[in-house]
Amino acid sequence: MSGAPATDEIPFFTGAASLRHDWPRLEARLRQAADSGRFTFGALGRELEAAIAERTGARHAIAVGNGTDGLVILLRAAGIGPGDEVIVPAYTFFATASAVVHVGAEPVLVDVLPGSYAMDPAAARAALTERTRAIMPVHLFSQMADMVPLRELADEHGLVLLEDSAEAIGMEMGGRHAGLWGSGGVLSFFPTKTLGGLGDAGMVLTDDDTIAERARRLRVHGQARDGSYEYLELGYNSRLDEVQAAVLLTRLEHLDADIARRAELAARYDHELAALAPALDIPWQARQTEPGNPVHYVYLVETDHRDEVAAYLARHGVGTEAYYPRPLTEQPALAHLAGARHPVPVAKAASLRALGLPLYPDLTDQQVDRVCELLRRFHKEHS
The missing domain is CATH 3.40.640.10 (Type I PLP-dependent aspartate aminotransferase-like (Major domain))
Known part of the structure; x- marks a missing residue:
């Protein structure tokens, strides 16, 4: 190939x-x-x-x-x-x-x-x-x-x-x-x-x-x-x-190495983006009765300007993913269900604020640094 x-x-x-x-x-x-x-x-x-x-x-x-x-x-x-x-x-x-x-x-x-x-x-x-x-x-x-x-x-x-x-x-x-x-x-x-x-x-x-x-x-x-x-x-x-x-x-055969690489990249994001809080939030790890081991499938951040940030990154060639743009309570296919009527304020807030950044083993340190630099530039320009 x-x-x-x-x-x-x-x-x-x-x-x-x-x-x-x-x-x-x-x-x-x-x-x-x-x-x-x-x-x-x-x-x-x-x-x-x-x-x-x-x-x-x-x-x-x-x-x-x-x-x-x-x-x-x-x-x-x-x-x-x-x-x-x-x-x-x-x-x-x-x-x-x-x-x-x-x-x-x-x-x-x-x-x-x-x-x-x-x-x-x-x-x-x-x-x-x-x-x-x-x-x-x-x-x-x-x-x-x-x-x-x-x-x-x-x-x-x-x-x-x-x-x-x-x-x-x-x-x-x-x-x-x-x-x-x-x-x-x-x-x-x-x-x-x-x-x-x-x-x-x-x-x-x-x-x-x-x-x-x-x-x-x-x-x-x-x-x-x-x-x-x-x-x-x-x-x-x-x-x-x-x-x-x-x-x-x-x-x-290399799943463990992939998981370890994802953890390295997530830690790099953590370090590079920490200074942007609270404008850009890095969600906390839940406090659990028996703490589990994280496996970073998606690196998620939250911001009140989710769509603007996504558009800005896209203009600079960076792909993102909104997770999830509406809670299941607002999905038309489920609107008839009585069980869709419970208030879900946390899910609703996340649907408006959560954004997934690139995170996968093929990603380089330099690419993470570029994503973070673009995020810093966005917040500087919009502060």
Whole structure:
């Protein structure tokens, strides 16, 4: 593969340099897949499941086509369906709530904690009703939700605890990996993720044998067992393809180095941007009963001039991402839900102020310095 042309632009994400570095090992795995003649969930897919199970400590890792499919499959495998309410945070990607709707249940949207952007346990408790069947927190950006009070709440009321851990590969709390604090969780391997493919892919994590058995069945149309052509229930076509398995196995080899590099870049941002506070806020790490290890998937800042800052950086060739420009309570597709009517002031404020800056292993120190210099110039010009 040839090198990319030099450019002064700093995209919000690129993995081109990493892909060039990985290409010799990746090519060997792709040849293995081509020679096998099986291109959807073959030997490489099973190898990836074993590798992710070992990495996370999960008893079962079930590969699926993408993270959203994983959420739908996990919810159904855990017995969530029509008539049930599932408490989810109002500040997250749309798939967290849409997956609940797709299984026939109703998402109840609650507020998040400042800084960590994770589900507020007090808000979750206040939203409980007789129909509440599950709680599904989301681990966003760099840290896990505070799982201790959420697990206590689930245990107290006999609720299913699930985790949208799509962003959370490598995150742990109390020695337990994200996705394994309750009945199960889901990883996404979307290209921008800490462990990303060249397309869509996902993984269901669980220590529950019954949930694992049903999840494996649901990902292949509800088939009783591989190749049996006997279908016990209506499922989905959500098999991991061998190309993504090859990419993910290759990138998994340097995941720890990638996580460490992300931490270095985040620390550089911390140092360079500290002087801009309070005009530019760097959200605090949530105080947790059992502190977890951060994994910097996204470097988020907050400012009252989010859109102006994003436009200024764009004019200078720097990509950014607004996370998330509206809370789920304001999404038209969810407006009919009673659970969308809870006040969510923290989520609303974050939707107007939070901005993701470039953060990925291919990013250089010099590029971080340029982003920070542009931010300093913006605030000097607008002070």
